[in-house]
Amino acid sequence: MTDVANNLSAKFNDLWKKIDSEISHVDFRREEDITKMSYSDLLLYVKKDNVTQFLEKMKNNKVLDFNYLRCLTAIDLQGDGIEIVYQLYSLKHKYNVTIKTTLQNDDLTIDTITNIWRAANWHEREVSEMFGVTFNNHPDPRNLLMPEDINDSFPLRKSHPLAEIEILQGEGIDPSIVDGENK
C-alpha cells in the first residue's frame, strides 16, 4: 500500500512541478492531504476569480496540453458554499488533474468555460439547475433536465428534501385487502 502511495505521490509531484513552473500569475494551491487526494488525480484549488484564466492556461499551454474536459460538477458543502469541480485530462501526455473552486453561498456566480471547452455546455447547465449556480455569459442558460418552469428549487442541494413516497403495504393499507387471514 505504501509503495502505491509513494508511486502516486511521486507522479503527482512531477505533474505539480510542471504545472507550477508553467502557470504563473495565478493564485492556486495543491491539496497536500493524501487521504483526500482522488485516485491517480492531482487535486488543485484555485480562487474563484482566477479559475477561467487558470483553465485557459491549462488548455492552451503547449507543455501541459489539458485538452479534454472529462467532467464538470459541483458539491454542496452546505455552510461552506458550493464547490465546482473540473476534471481535466491530457490525451497527449495522459495526465489527470482535478481542479476545485469554492463559491460562497451569498455569491453563487462563476464565469462559464464554454468558450474554452464546448463540452462544458450541458454540464454547466446541469450544475446551474441542480445547484442554483449562475454561469456568467453562458450561451444557452435554459434548464437541461428539469422542466423549464422550475427555477426556484435546486434538487441536488443537501437542503432539498427527498420527496415522501407513499408506502402502500403494511399498516397503512386497508387490512381487508392485505390480511390473508381475514380474506
Add this chain to the structure above:
Amino acid sequence: MLINLLVVNPFLDNLLKVLSLVGLMTISAMSLIYLERKIAARFHMRLGPTRTGPAGLLQSVADALKLLGKEDIRPKSADPWSFELAPYFVFIPAFMMLVTVPFTLLLNVQMFTLGLLYLIAISSVSIVGWVMAGWGSDNRYALIGALRAAAQGISYELPLVLAVLCIAMLSQSLNLNVIIESQSTLPNILFQPFPLFLFFTAALAEMNRSPFDIPVGESEVVGGPFVEYSGIRWSMFFLAEYTTLLVMSILIVALFLGGWAWPFGENLGTFWQIMLTLLKTSFVIFIIFWTRVSIPRMRIDQLMNFCWKVLIPLAFLQIFFNGFILVLELPKILLSISSIGLLALLVVIVNKSIQNLNKEIVS
C-alpha cells in the same frame, strides 16, 4: 338462365366480373400480407404469426376485423375534403389496374388493345391520393412524406415507361396478350435483362417498397402520409399497396417472363395457365420480399440522382440500341449483348461512385 342472362347482358356480365375482382383484390391482398409476414419472419429466423388459426392463417382476417372495428379518426385541424377523399384516390386506381391484368389468355375482365398504356397511365394517378393524404392530414411528417412520394413517383414513372417501351418495340404491340404470345418460345428476359432491372427498380419505387420506401420510411417520417389515418381508411391504403404489388409482379411476369405462355406455348388449358402465372408471380413477389429484408433505404437525393443521372440515360441508350437492331433486322442475339453490356455499365457506375466516396475519405 343465369348464364343466358350473362351472355346477353354485357352490363351484368361486367358487373359480375368487377364484383369478383373486388373479392380477388381483397383476398389476394390479405394473403399477400400474411405471406409477407411469414416470409419476412423466416428471413429474420422468427416464426411469424402462429396464434390465429392453423399456422396463423387467419391473422390477416383478424387484422381486417380489427381495422373495421376501429374508430375512424380525423384530426381536428385536418382538411376534411382532401383527408377523407385521399384513400379513394389511392384505392380506385389500384383497383382499376386489375381490370386488364393478363392472368390467362381468356380470363380477363377487359383486354384492351392499348392495355399497357392504360396500366401505366392509371398507376400514376395514386400519387394524387398520396399528396392529398399528406396535405390533408396537417401533419409535418405526412407533408414531408407526401412531397417525397410525389417527387419519387413522378421521377420513376420515366424509367418505368422507358422499360415498357423497350418491350413494346420488341413485340410491336401494346396489347398484353400479344406481348405474352410473342414470348411463347423465348421469354423477353433473355433479350432484355437491362429493361427488366429498370422495370423492377422503377416498380419498387412506384410501390414505395424497400429500398425505395422513402415516403413511408418508419425510422424517419413515421409512416409518411398515413400518419394520421386509422381504421378503415388506413386499411384502404394498405389494400391498395398490396394490390399494386400484385399487379406489378404480374406485369413483370407478363412483360419479361413470358406470362402464361412460356415455356409451354399457348395451347395449355386455362387452369394450367393460371397456375403458371401464379407460380411466376410468386417467384417475383418472393424476390421483392427478399430485397425488402436485405437492403437499407436510400436517401431521397441519392434516389433522384440514381434515377435521373443513371437509369434514364441508360434506358435511352437501350431504346436506341433496340431501334437500331430492329430496324436493320440484325440478329436478335445483339439485343441480349447490348442489354447485358448496359447492365455491366450500370454496375461499373455504381461501384465507381462508391469508390469515390472512399476516395474522399483518404484525402
Add this chain to the structure above:
Amino acid sequence: MTDIKKEIETQEILVNMGPQHPSTHGVFRMVLSIDGELITDLTAHIGYLHRGAEKLCETMDYRQGIGFMDRTEYLANFNAELSYVMAVEKLMNMEIPERAQWIRMILVELNRLSSHFMFVGAFGVDCGVFGTPFLYSFRERERLIDLFEEITGDRMMYAFFRAGGLAWDVPVNFESRVEEVLLSSEQGIKDMDGLLTQNEIFLARTKQIGKIDAIDAIDWGMSGPSLRASGVDYDIRKAEPYLFYDQIDFDVITGKNGDVFDRYFVRLQEMRESIKIIKQCLKHLNPGKTLAEGASRNLRTPPGEVYIRTEAPRGEYGIYLVSNGENRPYRLKIRSAGFSNLQALKDMVVGSYIADAVVILGSIDIVLGEVDR
C-alpha cells in the same frame, strides 16, 4: 441566359422529432428546423428519463446504490456497476480476490458485446432495413442475456458486483457456457458484417455523413467508440488500465474520418476485440474466493473523494464519489458517456438531410437512461 442558380424562396418549418418517435432510441426530443429536406438547426431536449439517480444514491448505503447503477445504464449494466463498485473499493483501499477480478472482466466484456449487438441492430433499422439486423443481433444478444441470467439470476438488472468482489460465484459450467456463447456471437458478427458492411446502399447512406474531426470531438468531450472513430487513440483500458487489462493483449480500434460508417465499423471491430479479450481471460480463471475478506455488509468508507472512470461500451463511464465517512456517498456524480456524446449531435446534424439525422443519432449510440440519469 437566365441565372439558373437563382434561389427559390422557401420557408423553414419546425419538425418535432421525439419524444415519441421510432428512432430516437428512447425518450429524446430534437426540434429540427428544416428547409425542404435539409436541416438548418437543431435543438436537443433531454431529461424525460431523469430520475435523480445521483440524489437517490446519496440517501442509500453503498450496497443499495448498486441496483440504481443498473438502472442508469441499462444496456451495459455490468460496466456501470463496475465503475461504482471500483469507486467504493478505492476509497476503502480494498484488495479484491483475483478470481473475482477475472470474472468481472469477462462479464464486462460480454456486456460490451451485448451492448454493441444492440447498437448494430438498432443502427441497421435506422438505416432502413426492415428489421433484419435488429433480429439477427437480438438473436445473439438473447444468448448473451441467457448466460447472464444463468450467472446472476436476472436478465437485465443484474446487481451482481459488490464492493469487494461478486455477490456469489459463477456456476460450475461457466467456462464452457462462455465459449459456447462466444462461438455463436462470432457467427452473429459475421452475419451483421455480411449484411451491412459492404452493401452499396449502406455505404452511400453512411460514408461522409455526420463527420466530426478529432479536434472537435475532443473539444465536445466525446469518448468511447464515437471518439475513436475520429481517429483519436484513446481507450481507458489502455491509457489507464484497470482490472487486469494491462495483462491482456488487444488492439484499440480507431477510424479515420469520424463519419457514421466509421462509428459503426469501430464498434463492429471492437466486438471482435472483446471476443479476443474474453478468450484470454478464460485462461487465467483459477478457483478461489470471489469476495474480499473485509467486505462487510454495511460498508463505511473513510472520508475522501475519488473519480473512477472505466471504458463502458458507449465511452467513459465515470463515477465521482465524495465520502464524508458515513456509510453512504456524500455526493455521487455519474459522468455518462452518452451525455457528452449527445452534445456534439448538433455539430454533426446541421446541414444534412432528415434521413441522415436519424442515422447520425443512431451512430452515436445513446442510452437515454444514462444521459438523463
Add this chain to the structure above:
Amino acid sequence: MKGILRSMGVTFSAFLRKPVTRPYPDIHKKLPETGRAFPILLWDQSHTEPYCTGCHACERACPVECMSVIMKDNPNHINNGGTSKRKKIIDKFWIDYARCMRCNICVEACNFEAIAMNNTWSGHETSVYDRKDLIMDLPQLLAQHRSGNIDEWVTS
C-alpha cells in the same frame, strides 16, 4: 452491386436456417436454477413456524422500501411450552411486489436465512388487475415453501 448481393446471400442463408424463436405461451423457456424472481419467506418444517423472527434487517436493507415487518412474541417458544428456540417471531409481513426491484439485498441482509429469491415461480409473468393485489402478505409469502414446492438451490 456485389455488396447488395452479399447481403441478400446472408438473408437467404438465414431463410434456410431453423427459426430461433419459440411459440411463447405454449413452450416456456426453462428458468435457470439461479433464477431470481421475487423474494419469498422460508418455512421451518421441524418447528412448523417461519424461520423469520421479524428482526427488521431486510426491511432496513431494502433500497426501495417495499417491505413491512411486524414482530411478536413467539407462542411456540420453549418457555411457553412450545418446541422452538425463537423468542420472537414474525407477526405480519408484507412485500409489495410492484415495488420490489429484485436486487437480492434482503437475502444477503438476513441473519436467519429466512428469506430467499424464488426460482420456480416466473415472476415476469405476474399480472393482476389491481396494483394492490401485488402486495403479498405473510401466508402468501410462506405458502410456496410450506408446501415444499421449491427448488433446492433457493434454500441452500
